[in-house]
Amino acid sequence: MKRSQPDAVSHYLAWAKLHSNARFNLAASGVLDYPLAELPVHVGDLEIGGTGPYGYPPLMERLAAKAGVPEECVVYTLGTSMANFVALTALVHRGDEVLIERPTYDPLLTILDHIGANVCRFDRLAEKGFQLGLGELERKLTPQTRLVILCNLHNPSAALTDESALRQAGEMAAKVGARVLVDEVYLETLFDQPWRSAFHLGSNFVVTSSLTKAYGLSGIRCGWILAQPELIQRMWQIIDFTYGSPVHPAELLAVVVLDNLNRVRDRARALLETNRVLVNEFLARHPDLECAPSRFGTTVFPRLRMGRTPEFVKILREQFDTSVVPGEFFEHPQHFRVGFCGATETVRGGLERLSAALEALQQRPRRENQLL
Numbered sequence: 001m002k003r004s005q006p007d008a009v010s011h012y013l014a015w016a017k018l019h020s021n022a023r024f025n026l027a028a029s030g031v032l033d034y035p036l037a038e039l040p041v042h043v044g045d046l047e048i049g050g051t052g053p054y055g056y057p058p059l060m061e062r063l064a065a066k067a068g069v070p071e072e073c074v075v076y077t078l079g080t081s082m083a084n085f086v087a088l089t090a091l092v093h094r095g096d097e098v099l100i101e102r103p104t105y106d107p108l109l110t111i112l113d114h115i116g117a118n119v120c121r122f123d124r125l126a127e128k129g130f131q132l133g134l135g136e137l138e139r140k141l142t143p144q145t146r147l148v149i150l151c152n153l154h155n156p157s158a159a160l161t162d163e164s165a166l167r168q169a170g171e172m173a174a175k176v177g178a179r180v181l182v183d184e185v186y187l188e189t190l191f192d193q194p195w196r197s198a199f200h201l202g203s204n205f206v207v208t209s210s211l212t213k214a215y216g217l218s219g220i221r222c223g224w225i226l227a228q229p230e231l232i233q234r235m236w237q238i239i240d241f242t243y244g245s246p247v248h249p250a251e252l253l254a255v256v257v258l259d260n261l262n263r264v265r266d267r268a269r270a271l272l273e274t275n276r277v278l279v280n281e282f283l284a285r286h287p288d289l290e291c292a293p294s295r296f297g298t299t300v301f302p303r304l305r306m307g308r309t310p311e312f313v314k315i316l317r318e319q320f321d322t323s324v325v326p327g328e329f330f331e332h333p334q335h336f337r338v339g340f341c342g343a344t345e346t347v348r349g350g351l352e353r354l355s356a357a358l359e360a361l362q363q364r365p366r367r368e369n370q371l372l
């Protein structure tokens with residue numbers, strides 16, 4: 001049977017799974033895996049079955065307490081990935097107008113494509129550090145806008161949007177009857193300053209997040225959605241006809257993690273603090289890259305001032321065994337994303353190779369770089 005439209009595909013995720021691997025991998029955005037052996041749990045503590053019909057009660061209780069919300073505002077999901085899928089399929093229907101930031105995390109666009117939404121964009125500008133521009137957002141809102149989507153911290157730049165800007169964005173959206181979906185997966189990396197979820201800023205906010213990126217816990221897939229109770233029931237219904245039930249041993253592990261979050265957080269904080277110094281020293285040595293020093297998160301998104309980034313990224317991979325994410329996956333082909341959340345030795349080695357590749361680029365005759 002013929003389809004009228006091609007199937008939705010996340011080219012970024014396909015690339016990340018099949019082609020991002022290298023000896024010095026600076027393509028990842030999630031903290032290095034937390035060793036299972038360091039969690040106070042034994043295999044005999046786990047069980048195959050025992051989840052609840054709609055969430056394992058001890059886990060639901062902890063997720064609600066962590067976010068400071070009532071349990072009826074929480075859906076437990078498999079990572080932020082499934083949280084985004086479930087939230088978007090609950091909130092958006094074919095033909096609905098959705099306003100989403102550019103650059104953004106590619107699978108969000110793919111889900112909207114899959115749903116058949118009418119996708120509109122607002123830009124975060126590189127020259128403004130990819131900060132959320134409220135004027136730009138207001139200009140792009142229309143009476144048809146059903147949903148605004150943004151990530152906080154922003155992916156790929158890790159720019160932080162503060163509560164006041166988020167609240168104003170929520171109020172602007174509310175004026176046209178739109179909700180705001182905030183993907184907060186990287187907000188969990190703000191270890192040293194108090195923050196609360198955008199869910200608290202207005203009844204039109206829906207939030208997705210997980211323990212995956214900030215804590216090195218991608219493998220246990222503990223994610224969640226925060227939304228008003230009238231939306232929550234629809235979200236559980238979507239889970240019923242997608243993956244049905246969660247993985248109970250993973251729920252048990254998530255409870256152990258949430259009861260020991262301080263020790264997991266301390267290890268991630270120490271790693272990111274050390275690696276952030278390295279990446280900032282690297283950026284300071286490279287005026288050939290346009291990028292503000294890193295303050296938050298796990299990634300930076302520099303622009304190569306001279307030469308063409310796609311070819312540079314290819315040379316880096318092929319000749320220096322180092323991977324970064326090509327900016328084309330974020331609709332900014334002259335940029336590339338550098339993740340500094342791996343083992344410190346890998347990050348150090350990767351940054352040294354990036355420097356070597358940049359020096360090699362500078363030594364090429366100018367004309368050749370222009371052609372590159």
Ligand SMILES: Cc1ncc(COP(=O)(O)O)c(C=O)c1O
Pocket residue numbers: 029078079080081082105151155183185209210211212213218223
């Ligand atoms: C903005 C954003 N949301 C969601 C995800 C997926 O998160 P998870 O691993 O929790 O499924 C990613 C992964 O890179 C991401 O960058």
